Amino acid sequence: MKPFYDVISTTPVMAHAGLYSAGDQVGLVNTITGACADDKGQARLHSITIIDKAKQDKVMDVWIFNQSPTLDNVDNGAFSLADSEAAKCLGFVRIPAANYSDSALNSVATVSDIDMVLEGYAGKRDLYCVLQTRDTPTYANGDLILLFGLEQV
Amino acid sequence: MKPFYKVVTATPTLANAGAYLANDQVGAVTKLANIMADSGGRALLKSITFQDLDYNGLAFELWFFGTEPTTVADNAAFSMTDANAAKALGVVFFSDPTNQNTYDDVNNGHAVISCVKSINLVLKAAAGSRDLWMVMVTRDTPTHTDGKLHFLLGLKY
Numbered sequence: 183m184k185p186f187y188d189v190i191s192t193t194p195v196m197a198h199a200g201l202y203s204a205g206d207q208v209g210l211v212n213t214i215t216g217a218c219a220d221d222k223g224q225a226r227l228h229s230i231t232i233i234d235k236a237k238q239d240k241v242m243d244v245w246i247f248n249q250s251p252t253l254d255n256v257d258n259g260a261f262s263l264a265d266s267e268a269a270k271c272l273g274f275v276r277i278p279a280a281n282y283s284d285s286a287l288n289s290v291a292t293v294s295d296i297d298m299v300l301e302g303y304a305g306k307r308d309l310y311c312v313l314q315t316r317d318t319p320t321y322a323n324g325d326l327i328l329l330f331g332l333e334q335v
Numbered sequence: 336m337k338p339f340y341k342v343v344t345a346t347p348t349l350a351n352a353g354a355y356l357a358n359d360q361v362g363a364v365t366k367l368a369n370i371m372a373d374s375g376g377r378a379l380l381k382s383i384t385f386q387d388l389d390y391n392g393l394a395f396e397l398w399f400f401g402t403e404p405t406t407v408a409d410n411a412a413f414s415m416t417d418a419n420a421a422k423a424l425g426v427v428f429f430s431d432p433t434n435q436n437t438y439d440d441v442n443n444g445h446a447v448i449s450c451v452k453s454i455n456l457v458l459k460a461a462a463g464s465r466d467l468w469m470v471m472v473t474r475d476t477p478t479h480t481d482g483k484l485h486f487l488l489g490l491k492y
Contacts, residue, residue, distance in 0.1 A: 184336040184492070187377035189401075189424065189459035228379060229456045231425040235417040283396040283426040283472065284358070285406075286414030290398060292425035294380075295455040327421055331457025333379070 186334045187228075190214050194313055196323040198258035207261040208242070208313040208321065211250050212328070217309040218302035219334035225301075225309075229294040229331035230275055236326075237289045238319035239282035244328070245274045247310040248303040261314040272300050272309070279317070294331070340381075343370050343488045347471055349481040351410035360413040361395065361471040361479060364406055371458075371465040372492050380456040382489035383427060385449040389483045392447035393475035394430035397486070398423055400468040402461045413472045424467070425456045430474065458490075 194209025202208060218225050230244055245261075247270045254262035275296055282291040300309060311328070347362025355361060371378060383397065404419040429449055460467060471484070 184338050185379075187379055187457045187459070189377065189457050229425060231423065231456075233420055233423055235420060281426075281428075283398065283428070284413075285420065285472075286358075286412055288415070288417055288420040290420065290423045290426045292427070292456060294425065294427075295453050297455070329424060331379075331425075333457070 186219065188332050188334060190217060190330045190332060192328050193324060194326050196257050196321055198256060199321050199323045200258065201320045202258055202315050202318060204315065204317055205260055206258055206315050207253060207255060208315050209257050211253065212311050214309040214311060214330050216307050217300065217330065217332055218307045221307060222302050222304045223307065224299060224335050226333040226335060227296050227298040227300055227330065228333060229292060229296060230277065231290060231292045231329040232277055233327040234282065234289045234291065234325065236319065236321050237284060237287065238321065239279055239284065239289050240315055240317035240319040241279045242277040243274050243314045243316060244277065245312045245314060246272045246300060248272055248301060250310045253312065261312065273298055339492050341490050341492065343367060343490060345469065345486045345488065346482060347484055349409050349479055351408060352479050352481045353410065354478045355410055355473050355476060357474055357476060358412055359410055359473055360407050361473050362409050364404060365469050367467040367469060369465045370467050371460040374465055375460055375462045376465060377457060377459045379491040380454050380458050380488065381491050382450065382452045382454060384487040385429060386485040387447040387449065389477065389479050390447055391477035391479065393473065393477045395471055395473045396429065397427045398470045398472065399425050399458060401459055403468050406470055424458050427451060427454055427456065
């Protein structure tokens with residue numbers, strides 16, 4: 183059967199944008215809308231691209247969940263969640279600093295060949311993600327766009 | 336319907352060919368016409384082979400876009416507005432060791448052939464279009480002539 187690929191984008195809302203500390207959550211919970219082909223369906227994550235309009239080029243972890251997790255803090259607070267919320271986590275992908283490619287004003291990072299299998303929760307086609315910085319970037323709201331390259335199976 | 340594969344060839348146009356500085360754009364924005372099988376189609380970029388007939392073999396990056404970006408001219412510092420950067424789909428590095436993929440050079444005395452394999456980057460055309468665009472950005476100081484840079488994009492649909 184022919185595979186079905188899709189690129190799904192999300193733009194984190196950074197209500198407390200500014201200078202972030204290492205370990206901080208960047209934005210809130212983001213929805214990867216329609217990531218799975220059907221309820222409780224599976225998807226194969228091939229690639230993640232981050233468009234960084236602030237050209238910070240900092241290492242970032244992208245945490246992926248099958249249900250929207252309740253986080254302990256808001257944007258620009260330390261990333262923290264209860265064990266019951268962590269149980270919703272399907273995995274994470276690290277965006278290394280070395281993966282950013284610069285233009286004069288902005289940058290783009292891609293991690294490809296990820297090959298992670300994801301599965302939606304019962305009754306849901308969406309997945310969710312949270313960004314956690316591992317460095318000290320400065321962002322304005324809207325500076326980041328994430329693109330998830332998925333194969334729906 | 337079974338998946339199928341295709342190799343698409345692209346040759347950037349170098350209107351200001353010659354010596355390039357690090358971070359310069361090499362060539363114009365290259366249109367990958369009808370690279371998708373369908374309007375608004377998607378594909379998995381599996382591999383890129385780069386035929387450098389100028390025999391430079393230096394580090395560069397390839398940016399891919401879902402809609403045509405406005406950037407600078409050939410042989411100028413690579414720059415674009417945030418609105419244009421937002422059209423990007425991803426970037427592929429032709430430089431070891433920052434790329435997680437294999438980077439091989441085979442010097443046959445006339446050209447450098449570089450292969451980046453197992454890329455597995457999902458690409459998507461804009462609604463109503465089968466086209467994508469790409470831009471080459473050098474991170475070194477090559478000397479190029481027009482018509483001597485060829486890319487072979489290996490895609491899975």
